[in-house]
Amino acid sequence: MDKTKLKNLTVRTLSGAVLAALLFGATLISGYGYVALMAVVVAVGVWEFYNLCEGCGYKPQRYLGLTLALAIFAFATLAFLEVVMKSCCWGDSLVFAVLVLIPLLIFSSFILELFRACDNPIANVATTLMGAVYVALPVAMMLAVPQLLSGAGSWQPWYAICYILIIWANDVFAYLFGMTLGRHRMCERISPKKSWEGFVGGVVAAIGFAALFGYLLGGNIAVWAGLGAIIAVTGVAGDFVESLFKRSAGVKDSGAIMPGHGGILDRFDALLISAPFAMLYLLLTNL
Numbered sequence: 001m002d003k004t005k006l007k008n009l010t011v012r013t014l015s016g017a018v019l020a021a022l023l024f025g026a027t028l029i030s031g032y033g034y035v036a037l038m039a040v041v042v043a044v045g046v047w048e049f050y051n052l053c054e055g056c057g058y059k060p061q062r063y064l065g066l067t068l069a070l071a072i073f074a075f076a077t078l079a080f081l082e083v084v085m086k087s088c089c090w091g092d093s094l095v096f097a098v099l100v101l102i103p104l105l106i107f108s109s110f111i112l113e114l115f116r117a118c119d120n121p122i123a124n125v126a127t128t129l130m131g132a133v134y135v136a137l138p139v140a141m142m143l144a145v146p147q148l149l150s151g152a153g154s155w156q157p158w159y160a161i162c163y164i165l166i167i168w169a170n171d172v173f174a175y176l177f178g179m180t181l182g183r184h185r186m187c188e189r190i191s192p193k194k195s196w197e198g199f200v201g202g203v204v205a206a207i208g209f210a211a212l213f214g215y216l217l218g219g220n221i222a223v224w225a226g227l228g229a230i231i232a233v234t235g236v237a238g239d240f241v242e243s244l245f246k247r248s249a250g251v252k253d254s255g256a257i258m259p260g261h262g263g264i265l266d267r268f269d270a271l272l273i274s275a276p277f278a279m280l281y282l283l284l285t286n287l
Contacts (some may be wrong), residue, residue, distance in 0.1 A: 027157045031155030038140075039073060041135075042135055042136045043266050045135040045272075046066050046131045047066065048254040048255045048263045049131040049245075050131055050263045052249040055249030057120070059114055060124055062084075062107060065109075065129070068105040068137070072102060135265075138272045138275040139268075141274045142271065145279055150280060153208075158217065167270050170270070174198040174205075174236070177202065177261055178193065178198025182197045183195065184196045186199060186236075186274065190240050196231060200233050206231055206232035206235075207228040207229050207232070227282065230274070230278055231270075232283045238270040241272075242266070252279050264281040
């Protein structure tokens, strides 16, 4: 391995270790730490998404969209604290206020566009609202997945960590299998490096790690294995979706907040698409 590749690998490894320490540390401290970190992910992720939109020639309403995204996340958080953790101390009035704020912000985006001298007003409003849906909604759903896995009414940090580790296992093994065995490309138009061999390796790893975590945590191994399969398949779709957005904007990474990895969207792209499907799967299996 030449010096440049070794340096890039070192930077990527150290950056990933810092992210893992922050993520796992916040998760283990308390459910509030996990919520706070996810709020940061929402804010940075939405901002990066609007950067991609501007790279495509659109002018999203950044601050209104950011406020809307955080309002959606706040509503989900309050519901999460009240229903799941049974520890919300702000009362129904705040939940109602945030719920009312969301449609007000949505329709305010239409009005605000009247006062902006921008081309493509339809696209500007659409990308503003899309940023909140694409980033904030699935991150909010990530609050529910660990609790649905555990079935407990209190915060269970190891279920959240295992959920994230399944996604990362899929990414890592898909990369390793693709790098060593990859011959048949999945979709060169969007992502030339992704192969079917890497996809299969990632799916197998995700199912294997999910089954292992289910065994270690005393859960239903079949349900956990099914979750691994759901995460792997939809996570790959999430990778392709973000690659499509970046290709449209003409950029390699969504941001530069994480050396060697790019932006928040680059690191959480699989989570954004997999979270809704994971939550639906767990809701159905719990029925």
